[in-house]
Amino acid sequence: MTAPKSVGRQPGEPFDPEGVAWTRVSPRLARARRVSLGIWLGLLALAAVVPLLALGLLVPTAVVGMVFAALGCWGQWVIGRQVRAWGYAERQDDLLVRRGILMRKLVVVPYGRMQYVDVDAGPLDRMFRIATVQLHTAAAATDARIPGLPPEEAARLRDRLASRGEAQLAGL
Template identity: 65%
Template sequence: MDTRSADAFDPPGTSWLPVSPRLASVRRGLAAALIGVPAVAAAVLLAVFAALPWALVPLLGGAALLAWAWAVVGRQVAAWGYAERDDDLLLRNGVLFRKLVVVPYGRMQFVDVTAGPLDRAAGVARVQLHTASATTDASIPGLPPAEAARLRDRLAARGEARAAGL
């Protein structure tokens, strides 16, 4: 019997846990600031130094770009997931370019939990995994702080147990 999965990004028997939808709020707020502020500034400058109808160009362009970013951020956040297995942690993300990272517990050196000001305001944190190889470092953004702390403690304990067995 062939037990291989037809989808390389969804191993059989894996229960994926999603990240918090509040991560989308943080990223959408950043997109609004990075797109909306320059669009409004350009519109004001065009209204002052050129004809008023030209001020609509950056506003409409900014609104279209912001609507596109809003949809993309929602899909990106929905694509994030992680799964704890017996010997490793799986992380997946990506909409256009999908990515699956497998981090063996025995390779973990330490686990960080970080949260910037916007993350704290939204009530989310990031779990950063540091491994023996810099190319396999991975992170899980947008976790509720309690889940981030639980995952940090669990991964650290599993990493110590696996490293002790080497």
């Protein structure tokens, strides 16, 4: 193993190109995801615990409850990190989107390649006042999705991307 030790957290590493100022997504995304995770885990936990309780099995109930609680805590922690890792940057000619901690990803999309922009907001998203902006190119593999944007920022980004795309439009 000849892993370079120095490449830990210094600027200029592959997922942090030099001279790029990352904009983070709204922390409200973390809240929305935590709520959503809480609801799902809660329902699952209920479905598991209630029958056990009804059967009077106290020890298994406690164990299952603990497991779910641990899962919940771990999920909350992961969500926080994931949301903090998600970032985007508008450069002169392209948009950069970065995400992930364990599986890190970076995608660079030139504005001129953009075919259309989607803005999505589900019911939970609207409750937390966030929206998702997604950039589409002719390639399906382009995965430029930015969740957790405040609606004003989403609208601004959408218009800005559209106008930049138009200014630099190239054929396929």
